[in-house]
Amino acid sequence: xxxxxxxxxxxxxxxxxxxxxxxxxxxxxxxxxxxxxxxxxxxxxxxxxxxxxxxxxxxxxxxxxxxxxxxxxxxxxxxxxxxxxxxxxxxxxxxxxxxxxxxxxxxxxxxxxxxxxxxxxxxxxxxxxxxxxxxxxxxxxxxxxxxxxxxxxxxxxxxxxxxxxxxxxxxxxxxxxxxxxxxxxxxxxxxxxxxxxxxxxxxxxxxxxxxxxxxxxxxxxxxxxxxxxxxxxxxxxxxxxxxxxxxxxxxxxxxxxxxxxxxxxxxxxxxxxxxxxxxxxxxxxxxxxxxxxxxxxxxxxxxxxxxxxxxxxxxxxxxxxxxxxxxxxxxxxxxxxxxxxxxxxxxxxxxxxxxxxxxxxxxxxxxxxxxxxxxxxxxxxxxxxxxxxxxxxxxxxxxxxxxxxxxxxxxxxxxxxxxxxxxxxxxxxxxxxxxxxxxxxxxxxxxxxxxxxxxxxxxxxxxxxxxxxxxxxxxxxxxxxxxxxxxxxxxxxxxxxxxxxxxxxxxxxxxxxxxxxxxxxxxxxxxxxxx
Numbered sequence: 001x002x003x004x005x006x007x008x009x010x011x012x013x014x015x016x017x018x019x020x021x022x023x024x025x026x027x028x029x030x031x032x033x034x035x036x037x038x039x040x041x042x043x044x045x046x047x048x049x050x051x052x053x054x055x056x057x058x059x060x061x062x063x064x065x066x067x068x069x070x071x072x073x074x075x076x077x078x079x080x081x082x083x084x085x086x087x088x089x090x091x092x093x094x095x096x097x098x099x100x101x102x103x104x105x106x107x108x109x110x111x112x113x114x115x116x117x118x119x120x121x122x123x124x125x126x127x128x129x130x131x132x133x134x135x136x137x138x139x140x141x142x143x144x145x146x147x148x149x150x151x152x153x154x155x156x157x158x159x160x161x162x163x164x165x166x167x168x169x170x171x172x173x174x175x176x177x178x179x180x181x182x183x184x185x186x187x188x189x190x191x192x193x194x195x196x197x198x199x200x201x202x203x204x205x206x207x208x209x210x211x212x213x214x215x216x217x218x219x220x221x222x223x224x225x226x227x228x229x230x231x232x233x234x235x236x237x238x239x240x241x242x243x244x245x246x247x248x249x250x251x252x253x254x255x256x257x258x259x260x261x262x263x264x265x266x267x268x269x270x271x272x273x274x275x276x277x278x279x280x281x282x283x284x285x286x287x288x289x290x291x292x293x294x295x296x297x298x299x300x301x302x303x304x305x306x307x308x309x310x311x312x313x314x315x316x317x318x319x320x321x322x323x324x325x326x327x328x329x330x331x332x333x334x335x336x337x338x339x340x341x342x343x344x345x346x347x348x349x350x351x352x353x354x355x356x357x358x359x360x361x362x363x364x365x366x367x368x369x370x371x372x373x374x375x376x377x378x379x380x381x382x383x384x385x386x387x388x389x390x391x392x393x394x395x396x397x398x399x400x401x402x403x404x405x406x407x408x409x410x411x412x413x414x415x416x417x418x419x420x421x422x423x424x425x426x427x428x429x430x431x432x433x434x435x436x437x438x439x440x441x442x443x444x445x446x447x448x449x450x451x452x453x454x455x456x457x458x459x460x461x462x463x464x465x466x467x468x469x470x471x472x473x474x475x476x477x478x479x480x481x482x483x484x485x486x487x488x489x490x491x492x493x494x495x496x497x498x499x500x501x502x503x504x505x506x507x508x509x510x511x512x513x514x515x516x517x518x519x520x521x522x523x524x525x526x527x528x529x530x531x
Contacts, residue, residue: 006219007182007183007220007221007248008216008221009248009249012194012195013247013248014248014249015229015249015252017251018046018049022049022050022223023053024249025060028060028064028089029063029064029182030063030064031064031182031183032184033065033067034186034187035067035185035187036204037070037078037095037308037346038098038259038260038261038346038347039259039261040202040206040259041186041187041202041203041204041206041208042187043223043225044077044256046223046225047071047078047185050082051081051082052081055084061087061089062086064089064092065079065091066181067079068093068094068125069118069206069399070093070096070098071098071099072098072102073344074097074098078099079093079098080099080101083104088111089111089112090113091106091112092114092116092121093397094117094397095396095397095399096396096397097397098344103394104393107154107155113153113154113155114158115145115152115397115398116398117140117145117398117401117402117403118362119359119365120176120403121176122207123135123137125210125213125214127178128179128181130217131217133175133177134176134177135175135176138406139174139366139403139407140152141173141174141455142455143402143450143451145174147163150448151163154390154395163175163176164177183220183223187224187226188202188225188226188242189227190228190235191247191250192229192232192235193232194233194244196243197241197244198235198236198241199239200239201227201258201269203265203348204333204334204355205241205334205357206334206358209246209357210357212246212247213246215246221249222248222249223251224247224251225252226251226253261345262345265348268350268352270351270355274350274351276324276339276350282316284427284518285426286424286425289485290310290313290414290467290468291313291316292317292515292521293511293512294314295314295323297372298327300326302327302371303370303372304330304371305365305373305374305375306329307399307401309414309415310376310414310415310416311375312341313414315342316339316342320520324339332399332403333358334361335347335349335355336361337351337352337353337354338351338352362403365400365403365407371409373405373408374414375388375412376388376413377465380443382445382500384456384465384478385446385449385451385452386449387447388401389448390447390448406452409462410461410463411462413451413464413466414466415441415466416437416468417442417467417468417470418436418438421435421436421438422436423435424469426468426515427516427518429513429517430516431468431469431485431486431488433487436497440497442498442499453474456474462474465479469488470494472502475503479503480505481508483508483509483511485516486513490508
């Protein structure tokens with residue numbers, strides 16, 4: 001804590017306005033913020049109030065902000081309410097891409113900026129709550145989070161090495177240390193008069209309990225935003241996620257939305273099962289081609305992770321083809337089963353089978369629970385390294401990418417071959433390239449190593465790189481071209497657009513023509529690994 005005395009409210013929670021609640025935050029405080037992108041469990045009223053207070057009073061200044069994943073809507077919400085020079089002195093975040101203005105300030109060096117894996121940060125709150133020294137993990141070794149690479153530092157004003165390399169049991173690990181907490185913002189659906197918080201209308205649980213426990217046990221102030229208040233003791237104890245003993249202040253927002261696109265969708269919270277026929281149809285385009293080819297790598301019974309972006313189309317294609325019951329989809333926010341939502345509200349799922357705490361989901365991931373993961377990419381280099389976190393002046397962040405890509409048995413990186421104006425039209429069993437993208441995604445060296453090919457080889461992972469026109473695999477020395485789309489010239493449309501000579505397999509295959517046809521793939525085109 002910044003101060004010496006506990007700020008906890010005695011005698012039960014205090015109910016107050018958002019402005020009254022944020023007035024309790026002091027200059028220099030460390031503030032932990034729960035929530036995820038697209039408004040999922042986002043304490044939006046509190047973020048707006050804190051941003052407004054700083055604009056009007058220039059205080060509280062010099063805060064240290066910590067959040068596990070991206071919080072915002074890419075349109076000024078979430079963390080962008082706090083994107084004001086002077087408000088923060090340091091930000092530690094799992095993802096930055098949902099708040100573009102805050103991302104710009106990080107790149108400009110307006111404050112110290114760190115990016116650590118989403119799973120590590122979610123688990124770290126549990127370690128803080130328990131009074132343990134921090135998280136010791138293999139996650140991040142060989143990536144930009146490793147202090148021998150960049151140590152998760154994002155700009156020139158960020159100089160302190162927080163992450164440390166340690167040796168235990170004859171093996172190298174990364175140590176992410178615990179820190180103090182002065183205040184936290186969490187969110188739920190209902191608070192009773194005793195401060196017990198339930199999440200019955202939320203699409204995830206994230207680490208609301210861990211953040212509240214960590215802040216409470218460090219003597220900090222726990223501020224909870226909810227949609228409604230119930231009589232004390234009236235909540236079903238099976239639905240209470242954060243007990244009242246961990247809550248100091250409750251702020252009510254009757255207009256609270258489940259996510260930015262929905263006031264409330266009961267199929268996200270598990271209240272009902274929606275008909276999958278109600279889901280939006282995925283039109284045949286270059287993105288769907290990638291999703292279809294990626295889907296072919298799934299085997300019956302696989303536990304699958306989907307990343308945000310082009311990779312999330314795999315779920316849509318599986319639902320269209322009636323294949324969703326062949327495997328179990330999961331996403332890092334704690335969802336197991338169902339069909340993950342696409343776009344800005346990635347983080348919820350239609351018809352989930354289970355909604356877990358996010359730290360527990362990452363325990364499962366880090367221990368090797370994922371059979372196959374589908375993730376996006378911004379850059380791929382000759383060694384097979386992948387960058388999704390920082391390129392040029394864009395600070396996006398890793399999210400759960402490092403945890404997932406480092407621990408899944410098979411990883412399929414999904415993306416278009418180039419970006420920025422690419423026109424690649426599938427139809428009638430072939431692909432027509434009309435206009436090449438301005439931006440090369442296959443480069444000699446990535447700007448930042450979010451996925452380490454050397455670590456993948458050491459761990460024995462199977463790695464594929466799927467695009468609309470070609471498929472590569474990770475070989476002993478780097479990328480190996482193994483498939484080319486029908487209608488595409490291998491030399492002109494693939495090899496000549498690479499910045500280095502790539503290895504070509506002796507038996508380069510033609511991608512299945514069915515992927516490029518308007519018709520459904522059909523029952524004869526079953527999931528099952530092609531390699």
